[in-house]
Amino acid sequence: MIVKELISELRKIPQHFDVGVAAHDNLEEECAGWVNFIFEFKKEDFDIKDVEDKRMFKDMPDGCVILRC
Helix, strand or coil: CCHHHHHHHHCCCCCCCCCEECCCCCCCCCCCEECCEEEEEEHHHCCHHHCCCHHHHCCCCCEEEEEEC
């Protein structure tokens, strides 16, 4: 999903609702946490030399939005 698609879906939902996230092992109605911060990640801005296991960046997109709980 890209940001544009997310915004389109969010416009259909009452604007006063809280935003939660669920992991793969949560039930459909179960929330793992409440979003309290949105982070714009750009791979080019990240100093990869500080990461011990660089394989995590192999399949990561060049940029993404990370919802933090």
